[in-house]
Amino acid sequence: MDGEPGGPDPSLHQLRLLLVLAEELHFGRAARRLYISQPAFSRQIRRLEEQVGVVLLERSTRRVQLTAAGEALLPRIRALVGAADELREAVRTQARAVAGRVVLGCYITALPVITALAERLRGHHPDLEVVLREVDFVEQTAALLDGRVDAVLAYAPMPPGIQTLPLATEGQVVCLREGHPLAGRASVTLAELAGLPVIGSSPGVARVWRDFWAVDPRPDGTPVTYTGHGATTFEAGISAVVQGHGIRFVSASCRELFPRPGIRYVDVPDAPVCTAVLAWSSARRDTPEVAALRRVVGGMVGTGGSDPNPRWWHTGHTESKGD
Template sequence: MELRHLRYFAVLAEELHFGRAAERLHMAQPPLSQRIRDLERELGVRLFDRTRHRVQLTEAGALLLEHVRPVLSGVETAREAMRRIRPGEAGMLRAGVPPDTNPVVLPTLTAGFARQAPDVLIELHELTTDQQLTRLREGELDAGVVRHPSDTVGLESGPVARRELGVVLPADFPSADGTPAGEGTGPLRLRDVDGTPLIIFPREMAPRLYDHILTVCRDEGFLPGAIRHARNPHFVHGLVLAGRGIHLNEAPGAPLPQGLVWRPLERAELAWTTSVVWVPSRHNQAVAAFTRAVTEGLKAAGHRIVDEEPAGEARE
C-alpha cells in the first residue's frame, strides 16, 4: 500500500467525483481510476459504489477514510518539521560551543544571531572540539565553535579569535621572588612553576590542542610534576584550592573563589584560538550569520580577531 494511493483515495472520498478529484491531484482521470482499482484489489474490498451519475463511499471505504486521515495528517506534520529544521529556511541552526565558553559570549552570540537571522531558531549544544568535528562530518551539526589546533581537514572556517592564557593558582603560591602569588599582579614565567602539577582538560576533548599546550609548557621550561584532568570549572577551582595543581585559562570574567588568583604569563605563547567551522556544502546565510554573531561574542569576552579572512575560505 503506497502513501500516494491513500492520498488519491482521500481526495476522491472528499470530492466523490473522479473529474474534480483528478483536477485537485493534477493528474488525468484514467490513471486515478486505475490507482483506486489497484488499491481495492490490494485490500480485497470495494471502496466506492460507482454509477454513471454518482460516486459513493461503501462501508469499507468510510472505515478506511477514518484511518487514512490521521496518517496523512501525520505525514504532513512530519514534512513541516523537516522543512523547519533545514537551516536558513525559516528553520533551525544546530551549533556546538565548547563546554567552558565564557558566559559573556553566549548572550552576545544569541542576540546577534536573532538580529541577523530572525526567522531561524538556534539550537546550541555544549560539546568538546572533537565531538563537534565528528557531528559536523556526520551531518548532526550545521556549525561549530572549535579550539585550534584541531583536525579541520575538509571543513571551512571563519575569522580566528585569540585570547591569551594565564595561570590560576593558590593565592599563597610562592612566586619566583619568594612572595605569595596573591601579592603580585605582574606576569609569571612558565618555568617559575616548573614541577608543579597541572590541571588540564581530558585529552579526548581536543587532542591536538592538549598536545600543543604540553609542548609549549615543555619548551618554556615547565614540566608538570603530575597531570590531573578536569573539565568542570568548579571542580578545577576546588582542585587548585586543595593544592592539587595549577590551571591554565583565560582571565576570569567573574571573581575567582577566595584563595585563588589569576596571573598573566610573561610570554603569550599559550592562548585559546577559536573559530567557527562548517562543512562547505552546508554553508548558507544562517551559518554566515552565526559566524558573525560568534565573532561579536568572542570580542565581547576579550578575544581579539587575528584573522579577518572572509567566512567561506577553506583552511586546514
C-alpha cells in the same frame, strides 16, 4: 552620430565601463583598471553610443572628454548602476535568508557573547531557531565532527577536519592555588613554573588542544608533567587547582569572567597568546546554518583582533568591520 538609438538597451556592463572612463578620461588607464584590453573597451563604448544614439565622448590623440550630452546623462547612468547594485545586494540578502534550526555550542552558554550572538542571529534570520548547547572540552570537537552541533565558540587550536574564524586574541594566565608561593606575583615566567604539574585532561580531549593549553613542551623542549585527573570542563580543572593538585593555564579574560575563591590568576607573559574562534566541521562549511553563523560572527567582530582582555567576550560586541 544622429538619429534614434540603433539597437537594444545598453547593458549594465557598458554603463559601468562608461563610469570608469568618465573618471579616468583615458582609454588605456580605464581598460587596465578593469583588466580588459583597450580595443575591447573601445568597442564597448562605441556600441553604447550607437545604442543610445548620442555621442557621449570627444576623442583626440591627446585626451578624452565627455560631450555635453555625456555630462548630462552621467548622473542618470550613475543612479541606474547604483540601483542595479542595490537590487543585486537585496537579492543576495534574500537568498541568504535561513530557516530551520542551528545548534551553537560553548563550554558555558551563559557567557554574554553567546547571548549577544544568539540575539543577532535571530535578528538577521527570524525564521531560524537558535539552540544553545553546553559542550565540554571533548565535545567541542567531537560534537562538531559528528553533527550534534553546527558550530562552537571555543579557543584554538582545533584538530584536522575543523575550520575556524578568529574572533579575538589575548594572553594566557596561570591558575594557582591561593597561598602558593607564586600566587602573589603580578606575573611569572614559564621557567618559574617548570616542574609544577598541570591538571590532566581526559584522553578524549584533542591532543593539539591539550598540548597548547599546557604549553607542552615548554620552550626549552622540556615535556610537561600531568596529574592523573581527566578533566573535561573548566570547573573541573579549577577545582583541582583549588585543592592544590596542580596548575592550569587559561585565557586572560577568565580573570574577570570567572573569579573563584581559593585561586589566583597570574599573568604569564612568555606563554603563547590564545585565540577565541568560531569553529565548524570542514564538511559542513557551506550549509545554510553554518554560513549564517559565519556571516553574523564576522559582522560582529571582524577578524584578527588582538586585545589582552577582549571586551567581545564580556559584552558580545566590538567595533565591526562590516555587517
